[in-house]
Amino acid sequence: MHVAIAGAGSVGRSIAAELLENGHRVLLIDKSPRAIKSDAVPEAEWLLADACELSALEEAHLQRCDVVIAATGDDKANLVVSLLAKTEFGVPRTVARVNHPDNEWLFSDEWGVDVSVSTPRIMSALVEEAVTVGDLVRLFTLRHSNANLVELTLPDDSPYVGSRAGDVPWPRDVVLVAILREHGIQIPEADRSLEAGDELLFVAAQESEAQLQHLLAPVEHREL
Numbered sequence: 001m002h003v004a005i006a007g008a009g010s011v012g013r014s015i016a017a018e019l020l021e022n023g024h025r026v027l028l029i030d031k032s033p034r035a036i037k038s039d040a041v042p043e044a045e046w047l048l049a050d051a052c053e054l055s056a057l058e059e060a061h062l063q064r065c066d067v068v069i070a071a072t073g074d075d076k077a078n079l080v081v082s083l084l085a086k087t088e089f090g091v092p093r094t095v096a097r098v099n100h101p102d103n104e105w106l107f108s109d110e111w112g113v114d115v116s117v118s119t120p121r122i123m124s125a126l127v128e129e130a131v132t133v134g135d136l137v138r139l140f141t142l143r144h145s146n147a148n149l150v151e152l153t154l155p156d157d158s159p160y161v162g163s164r165a166g167d168v169p170w171p172r173d174v175v176l177v178a179i180l181r182e183h184g185i186q187i188p189e190a191d192r193s194l195e196a197g198d199e200l201l202f203v204a205a206q207e208s209e210a211q212l213q214h215l216l217a218p219v220e221h222r223e224l
Helices: 010-021 054-059 075-087 101-106 119-131 206-216
Strands: 002-006 025-030 045-048 067-070 093-098 115-118 137-142 147-153 174-181 184-186 199-205
Touching: 002 010, 002 075, 010 025, 054 075, 067 075, 075 093, 075 101, 093 101, 101 115, 147 206, 174 206, 199 206
Parallel strands: 002 025, 002 067, 025 045, 067 093, 093 115
Antiparallel strands: 137 147, 147 199, 174 184, 174 199
16 A cells, blocks of 8 residues: 655654554655654655645655545644645545644545544543443544444443343444453454443444443443
8 A cells, every 4th residue: 555644743754654564655745854854764755845735746646645644733734635635636545633623623525534533532532431431432533434433331230231242232323343351352243242341342323322322321220
């Protein structure tokens, strides 16, 4: 896979190193000469250019990329890069970094963003996920499919503790993708029983989240 990353700061370089380790080709683009640290990620290609300029993206041959990641520290720049990548070069997949949570609503299909990643929101969600039991926690939003990755730690008083995963009447547009138990990952097969304290990971449509919450941890089964 060929990936272009706009923004060669610490975030962009870290993403590049991970992708290169997984066997992908990576091009890092930044307009600041100080950000061009080719010795930090020597396997990557580097381009000193403003990724918000159409001519720079033409020089980068963005039409060859499978994915473009807008990872600068400027939300406006990340939106412009995503929009140009999608509309001018037909890049199949765009991922954009959200620096300020107040700007999250802008990172949508209208600006060419397939997936937005908000670091403050992810950190907040991970804190909630670590300390809450019986409450649905949204970990990640998949805007392109109008679905979310959500987590719920099954409380002791859930009506489905001890039930087989295949016997639970899951709401429509909800898929159980993993059960985290005792520092391990359990495949959610139909015969797998649910235990109190299980961390259940779902991909769920937003409109089905409330129903999922009520199914697994209804108010009448929870401590007040």
